Amino acid sequence: MTPARVFALIDCNSFYCSCERICQPELKRRPVVVLSNNDGCIIARSTEAKALGIGMGAAYYKVRDEMRRQGVVARSSNYPLYADISNRVMRVMAEMLPGIEVYWIDEAWGDMTGVSDPTGLGHSIRERLAREIGMPVGVGISTTKTLAKLANWAAKKWKGTGGVLDLTNPVRQEKLLRLAPVSEVWGVGHRSAAKLSTLNIVTAWDLAQFDIGTLRKTFGVTMERTVRELRGVSCIGFNEGPPPKEAICSSKMFGVRQTELPPIREALAVYVSRAAEKLRVQNSLCSTIQVGLQTQLAQLDGPRYANTVTLALPAPTDDTREILALAQRGLSQIDRPGYPLSKCSILLMDLSQRGEMTPDLFAPKPRPGSEQLMKVVDQINQKECRGAVRIGRVLAKPAWAMRREMLSQRYTTRWDEVIGVRG
Incomplete structure (x- = not known):
């Protein structure tokens, strides 16, 4: 007889804040918040910060002074650090469970079907993640995903559960x-x-x-x-x-508004590179792109402008160079000199999986060695750090980059920012 399916939801506690604490022990038991792009608003809060009444989504400039009086530590979002720690957490889960389904950067479903002691396995997962990575998690277990999710909520809410609740x-x-x-x-x-x-x-x-x-x-x-x-x-x-995404977007607000085209071209190159990496991760090819530009639309008393252009690639591709060349042409079409632009974006559309489309006999042939080159670039960037190999026009520290005045070090993804110990 086939055993009933048993689901487990393993969810990291205050994930962004916990990532900051892993490499900064002085933050433990202190109220911590993490801010959105350009240090705009609060997107993560530790338990201590929640207890102080700090609201999710609150504009940082409005609550900054009060937070300082309460001793709250604010950190700019450090996505390379969070992504690396997430990967480490998921690898541990994959080693301990028959199967996992990554649901979000900070949570995953685990298959506990046929496990004789689900509660014991849940505690083992918690202990190993705490010991090897320093990440606290809650584990909810039940016979459906919705019940497992509810069990996870209860496991975090009531300390008597020990962080694990079996609701089968x-x-x-x-x-x-x-x-x-x-x-x-x-x-x-x-x-x-x-x-x-x-x-x-x-x-x-x-x-x-x-x-x-x-x-x-x-x-x-x-x-x-x-x-x-x-x-x-x-x-x-x-x-x-x-499942593979049907569209991939890469876009961020500039740290400082831009009125000249060259720095916007640099930003677009970075966004295209990131979007193309995501495209290759899911083994997809792109046929159409959309490039966008806009000013700060919420500002009613200044000049406002927003526009997009949609362009078709000669043939489906995942080559960063091909996509970027077309994106830069599109950018020239919609650029309006003199406007204080706050954001540009790239959207990859009409995605298809490799091998599922019949090649067009009349389309230009792909560059020789394109697939192998992109694979090597991705391998180097994954091993060393993102941006180790990048398009030549992209600067290491561009002036248009996001404003992140309280950024912690990328302790686990850059050799020059690894924690040092002095004798």
């Missing part, structure tokens, strides 16, 4: 469903929760017991699936990996 037992499922607010159910947002409250649905248990037909008519099939999952019927399967 129907009696324990009912107990938690009666305690959990409906807003904590995976797939139920705050707006849906407010609408559900008008039907006297306040807890996860209320939702699980409500008439499915009425919910489907009011909220659609997604809510119906959620209810069935809460009742123990698995409707969301387990995948070894996410």
